[in-house]
Amino acid sequence: TAIPRRREVPALPQGVTAEAFQTAIADLRTLLGAEHVEVVDKALQDGWYMEHPNTHDMMTILDDEEFVASAVVYPGSTEDVQAVVRWANKHLVPIFPISMGRNLGYGGAAPRVRGSVVVDLGRRMRQILDISGDDFTCLVEPGVSFYALHDEIQARGLGDQLWVDVPDLGGGSIIGNTVDRGVGYTPYGDHWATHSGLEVVLPTGEVVRTGMGALPGNNTWQAFPYGFGPFSDGIFSQSNFGIVTKMGMTLMPNPGGHESFLYTFQKEEDLAQLIEIIRPLRIRNILENVAQLRHVTQSVAVRGLPRTNFYEPIDGLVPEDIIHEAAAKSPTGDHTWAYYGTTYGPPEVRALKLAAVDAAFLKIPGARKVDTSTFPADEYFWSRDRIASGTPDLHELRWCQWVPNGSHIAFSPVSPIRGADATALYALAKQRHAEHGIDFFPAFCVGLREMHLIVEIVFDRTSAQKKAAALACLRDMVDDAAKLGYGEYRTHLVLMDQVAGTYSWNDGALMKMHETLKDALDPNGILAPGRCGIWPKRYRGRGWEM
Ligand code: ADP
The missing domain is CATH 1.10.45.10 (Vanillyl-alcohol Oxidase; Chain A, domain 4)
Known part of the structure; x- marks a missing residue:
């Protein structure tokens, strides 16, 4: 549902008068063309994931007026981006770059400082500058989404050779996701680790190319990330030190087949033993992808039905027995944990790895390998299967329908792949959710030597009380985790100071x-x-x- 929000005058950046703002905007229109500058003076429209706003966070957890842009500018080239940056320095107007702004759960397109001018790179800078079937690399601009790159590879007839690693939702920008250190689910799931080479406009307007890109005439920019001297790429991720206008990315060779599998584990307490089993298999690459270990509440919610379908009261947690009852009726069957994994290679190679996984997982009493061969085509399992084999998808959005006006915001701590860590993080998050009356949606994403626990809080963004509960719960979890020595890998605008402080x-x-x-x-x-x-x-x- 779209909720128009009142808005008659632009949200001016603090310290900039209405008159100075008008002068600055007139100047920007001259520089870029009037059609590429929009002042935000109409009602804010929320839209949905694919038609998201670029003026604010459509999943706002604060007052509507907090993270709002005063204007949006659409550069068409690196030179335009330089012009915008120099303009911002001249008029002392804060700017906030986004690639596509689908960073939902972490702030969407919204600027941290109210009244910033959003620099929407994705609208016009959407070229795929190179796809190399020899080196298995590509070079993209900020407006290239995972869908767009995937589709272009298919269109060029390279689909049976090159795979793109995609995150849970494929509509986002490759650059936007990578600079925010998002993850996907093939063996190339660590996007930051698999990128190679950046072009960056610095806050004073100069342009740099990192790694081999600094050597004129080189042909190694996308093949060797480091170049010579300090490796500076890191300072351009999760920062505000530059605007990335081009990025190289490595592509995965088609491994010659893949097979996804699903195991379920019955008891909540199985978590510690299961994580201990996963660690050596993952580090040795028997478990090859960034797999997900998902909680039963999420299994039920991702079916896309509202919670009122299962439990009428709109407050308090849906009781556990009701969740289990709903799971039992689904093709996956009752469980507390569901492990979605994928193995790669020709059938004989896969068989060896699958046998090792099977022997290890079935040591847990009550563990079950689910027969997925009879699953209907729109079962969530197939979405995970597509994502783990480089095909973008949107199925994950369905749990947003759990509550009316469903929005989400994440708590995302990292830890080693250890049973004790999993249990500690799970327990603290579960307790805080219970205190704040929020249904608990945890999922562990197992990287190579660490895991991200992703807890999505789904809330009704029209309810001040639900928003306040969600935010209080998040703040408590960040503090609790820090006291135990855990930190988040990424966070929403509203929590950035708190998380940085830990x-x-x-x-x-x-x-x-x-x-x-x-x-x-x-x-x-x-x-x-x-x-x-x-x-x-x-x-x-x-x-x-x-
Ligand atoms: P996506 O559309 O892939 O979800 P976003 O465009 O929302 O990603 O980007 C996520 C965040 O990363 C943005 O809020 C912004 O702060 C930062 N960011 C995105 N693109 C760039 C870029 N090209 N240069 C610098 N920072 C960026």
Whole structure:
């Protein structure tokens, strides 16, 4: 459902008068063409995932007026991006770059500072600059989504050779997802680790190419990420140090077949033993992909029915026996944990690995390999199968329908792949959800030597009370986790200061270094102030943190 929000005048950036703003916008229109600048002075429309707004967070957890853009600008080239950055320095207007703005659960397209001008790179900069079937690499602009790259590879007849690693939802930008260190589910699931080469516009307007891209005439930019000297790519991910205008990405060779499988485990307490079993298999690459271990509440919710279908009251948790009853009626059957994995290679290679996994998983009493061969075509299992074999999908969105006006926001701590860590994180999140009366949707995504616990809170964004409960629950979980030594790998705009604050070793030495970099690279503090908790000098110590 779309909820228009009131909006008559643009949300001006603090310290910029209405008159100065009008002058600045007129200047920007001259620079880029009036048709490429839009002032946000109409009602805010929420839309949905594929038709999402670029003016605010359609899944806002705060007051509607908090994370709102004053205008949106659409550069068409790297030179345009440089012009926008120089314009921002001249008028001291904060700008906030997005690639496509489908970063839902972490802030969508919204800027951290109210009234920033959103630089929407994805609208016009959507070229696939190269796909190499020899090197298994590509070079893309910010507006290239996982769907677009996948479709282009098919169109060029390379689909049986090259795979794109895709995240849970394929509509997002490859660059946007990668710079925010998102993950996918093939063996190339760590997007940041598999990228090679960036082109970046710095906050003062210069353009740099990292790695081999700095060597004129080179042909190795997408094949060797490091080049010579300090490896600077890292400072352009989860930061506000530059605007990425091109990125190289490695592509996975078609492994010659794949097979997805599903195991279920009956008891909540099976978690610790199961994680202990997964670790050595994952590190040795017997379990080859970033697999998901999902909780039964999520198995039920991803079927797309609202919770009122199972339980009438709109407050409090859906009782566990009702969830189990619903799961029992589904093709997967009753369980507490469902492990979705995929094995790769020709059948004889897969058979060896599947046998090893089977022997290990079935050691857990009550473990079951689910026969998926008779699953209907729209069963969630097939969505995981597509994603784990490089085909983008949108099925995951269905759990948003759990509550009316369903929105989501994530708590995403990382830990080693250990039973004790899984149990500790699970327990603290479960307890906080119970206290705040929120249904609990945990899933463990197992990387190579670590796992991300992703807990999505699904809330009704029209309810102030549900929003407040969700935010309080998140803040409690971040604090509880930090006390036990756990940190988040990524977070929503609203939690960035809190999460950054937990990375405080040695009197906040890391943040001090980030601030030094910020002040050197962005002396006027115009680029995405506050993103990932990094505030430029002009903003520091003035109450911007939340
Ligand atoms: P997606 O559409 O893939 O979900 P977004 O465009 O929403 O991703 O990007 C996620 C976040 O990463 C943005 O909010 C922004 O802060 C940052 N970001 C995205 N693209 C760029 C870019 N090209 N340069 C710098 N930062 C970016």
